[in-house]
Amino acid sequence: MKAIRIIMMFFVFTLISVQGSFAQEGKTAAKEVHKTTKEKTPLKVKESLKDYSNYKISNEVTYVRKKDINVYKFKVEKGTWSHYLLINESGKIIGIETGEH
Numbered sequence: 001m002k003a004i005r006i007i008m009m010f011f012v013f014t015l016i017s018v019q020g021s022f023a024q025e026g027k028t029a030a031k032e033v034h035k036t037t038k039e040k041t042p043l044k045v046k047e048s049l050k051d052y053s054n055y056k057i058s059n060e061v062t063y064v065r066k067k068d069i070n071v072y073k074f075k076v077e078k079g080t081w082s083h084y085l086l087i088n089e090s091g092k093i094i095g096i097e098t099g100e101h
Contacts, residue, residue, distance in 0.1 A: 036061050038074070044091030045072055052076050052085070073097075 058075040086095035
């Protein structure tokens with residue numbers, strides 16, 4: 001009776017371990033990041049940067065395609081403080097990343 005209990009516990013432990021390892025597969029969706037410059041971004045995106053005229057805006061820009069819309073990521077700095085602006089191609093600022101995740 002004791003041997004059956006040990007075999008059952010081993011079987012349950014193995015089943016739970018295998019199930020947990022399969023649950024983690026396929027969750028990562030790789031996003032393709034493209035590089036461009038500030039001059040090559042759409043006009044509406046450049047116009048939304050006018051609010052940050054007293055900031056130093058990096059010329060190197062990256063963008064990611066999300067749901068058929070490009071989202072541009074600009075690095076802006078003022079003194080020792082810096083963050084990233086996320087702007088969609090229609091010129092709307094959709095987020096700010098501070099790097100404190």
